[in-house]
Amino acid sequence: MLRDELVAAAEWVCQYLGQLPETPVSRPMPARRRARLRDAPLDRTGGELWQILDFVREEIAPFPTGNGHPAFFAWINSPPAPAGLIAELLASAINATCGMGENALMDLERGTVRTLADLAGLPSTAGGVLTSGGSMANLLALATARTWFLTRRGSADGPAYDRDHARLTLYYNAQAHMSVAKAAACIGIPAHRLRPIPSDTQHRLDPAALRAAVTADQAAGLLPFCTVTTLGTTATGAVDPLEPVTALCRSTGMWHHADGAWGGLGAMVPALAHLYQGVADVDSMTVDPHKTLSVPVGCGALLVTDPEYLHTAFSHRASYLTPGEPDTLPWLSHSTIELTRPGTRALALWATLHHLGGDGVAALLQHYLTLADRLREKITASPRLELVAGGPWPVACFRLTGTTTPDPGALHTRVARRVQTAGRAYLATVTVDDRTVLRACLCNYRTHESDLDLLLREVLQAADSDCAEPPDAPPRDRPSATAGHPVQSDDAVRTE
Known part of the structure; x- marks a missing residue:
């Protein structure tokens, strides 16, 4: 059967x-059909397997x-x-779950993420984790940046955390994807400490305006902790300048995250390579394989030049989750907020890359x-x-x-x-x-x-x-x- x-x-x-x-x-989907999908009761007796295909063919695929x-x-x-x-x-x-334990798909994810980082032009130290998409990758990136920043200040916990977290400010192109502001809200950065930076005539983040905003916030006693550049803005496809932003982040102690959900792989295209000068120096990058690579929906990635920063942000222990031998690699759940993670992401990404080359x-x-x-x-x-x-x-x-x-x-x-x-x-x-x-x-x-x-x-x-x-x-x-x-x-x- x-x-x-x-x-x-x-x-x-x-x-x-x-x-x-x-x-x-x-x-257009008729209102009665929408209501039928929302409100259908569960039968007391089970159905047949063949009914699944009929249901998809009649109720889902036409819309x-x-x-x-x-x-x-x-x-x-x-x-x-x-x-x-x-x-x-x-x-x-x-x-198999790609969160805890050891299995082949978990190692495949590690290797495929490494391949993705190579394609993006990141250094050989880079690693990361697959996500449901760019929104989740941006959320993980901002949470990682926050932990990295506060840990360096010695304020990752206790009263010092409360004091410093209340002064964190985030910077991004005014043309950035809405998931950046949403991610900031999720990690507790309120709207009044978000700084959408004006763009230039080509809709790219203006480095001079960014520097002015950071300088003003420092003078006001705030703590600039992260700048997000966009590699391929949703509205116009613009690519923010990387090198001047990285230089500012290094001089002010900020994290530089590049949201390349759409354009993260542009460094490998000769016509675009000049726009990606300095891409190897960003601290993290979002890439969405389910956009430009056509991996089925539900496959994004966060790439980090030093994966240990992910472990610092997300590694949590429990007595019912005991790793194997001491020399085994950290579980992938220590690089994200998910514990149970589907292996479909890793195999679908590997298969697509393997097919394309x-x-x-x-x-x-x-x-x-x-x-x-x-x-x-x-x-x-x-x-x-x-x-x-x-x-x-x-x-x-x-x-x-x-x-x-x-x-x-x-x-x-x-x-x-x-x-x-x-x-x-x-x-x-x-x-x-x-x-x-x-x-x-x-x-x-x-x-x-x-x-x-x-x-x-x-x-x-x-x-x-x-x-x-x-x-x-x-x-x-x-x-x-x-x-x-x-x-x-x-x-x-x-x-x-």
């Missing part, structure tokens, strides 16, 4: 992925986020790499960059569109021109909603320089230039419809799902 249902599930997965490019990017589709451009959400799909199934069957990783990143260049060229060439921002990471922020609307931001919001509802493509809006504009990012290995043309046609058609119809009018047609198209392959990026 198990074998039959696994085979049926595998066949359905292949069919689902093969047909995906010909289906709507997303579908995706859309990120598997090659015409999805809204957020930095990738489709699953085939190697990652296979690895997650196998790791789930083994079902180093050259394949670089080619995959270059694929995204090349498409983004083409998209920006097409926007610039259009008489009805204006490129507002974008790059160096693969994103384009743009606006409609020649309109007479008194509220361009509302127009762009309506246009994005019309494109989403029509279902042939999907993009979002973002605020850039206090203006709401359209935003398209690229992180799907199945996306090709024809998908860029489709996106821009949909945007212009939605703009025309907005002028011709009331803002809340529904679209007049929607694509239908068709079957039979195999998964596209691209030898250059070796993802299938």
Whole structure:
């Protein structure tokens, strides 16, 4: 029975992925279906295994986020790499925890994290831990930075801790991901001691403004403990300058964390390498393999140049958790707040990297960059569109021109909603320089230039419809799902 249902599930997965490019990017979910998923009672008697596939096929798969589709451009959400799909199934069957005890998947995680650090350009001493994503990695990074800072001051506990913790201040680009401020709140840094630093004309953190803020806080008796730079901002794809920030952190005793959830591997791309000068000198870095590498969702990483700092921050003992021999490595639970940790992250990341190889990783990143260049060229060439921002990471922020609307931001919001509802493509809006504009990012290995043309046609058609119809009018047609198209392959990026 198990074998039959696994085979049926595998066949359905292949069919689902093969047909995906010909289906709507997303579908609105009826309220009754949403309520049915939320409120369904548990039957007293159990069901059959075959009912699981039927349930997914009928109730879950028809209503995706859309990120598997090659015409999805809204957020930095990738489709699953085939190697990652296979690895997650196998790791789930083994079902080992990568938190305590010793098992092969735990050593695989250590080795795969080491490979990830090499790709990111970090020194040979670097290590780290896999996480659920960038938000958790940023939380671990700030908690580690706090412990490191207070330990050096001799105030890691007792009244001195209370005194110094109440003066800690954090600095980051005003364009940083919202998870940085959320992580700060989780470790007890209130909003009034957060310092979003203004960015320059290229939306990068301004080192002069950072220095001024740190100097002012020191004069006021506060304790600057950490600066977060961003390698690939979510809104515009900007890369903050690393070397001047590290220099300031060294001179003032701060920790330098680089949030490279999106752009952490940019040092290995020749076109971007100059922006990553000094990356080896940061204290920690977030990388999200489930973004640019297409590892299935739930795989992030925190990389630290000295893993001992993680052990200092997170190592806790209990009589019911006794390590093995004295020469064994620290359990991975001593590097994070999780005790029970899934082995799926390690095996899915290893499988994806093994499938791509180093050259394949670089080619995959270059694929995204090349498409983004083409998209920006097409926007610039259009008489009805204006490129507002974008790059160096693969994103384009743009606006409609020649309109007479008194509220361009509302127009762009309506246009994005019309494109989403029509279902042939999907993009979002973002605020850039206090203006709401359209935003398209690229992180799907199945996306090709024809998908860029489709996106821009949909945007212009939605703009025309907005002028011709009331803002809340529904679209007049929607694509239908068709079957039979195999998964596209691209030898250059070796993802299938």
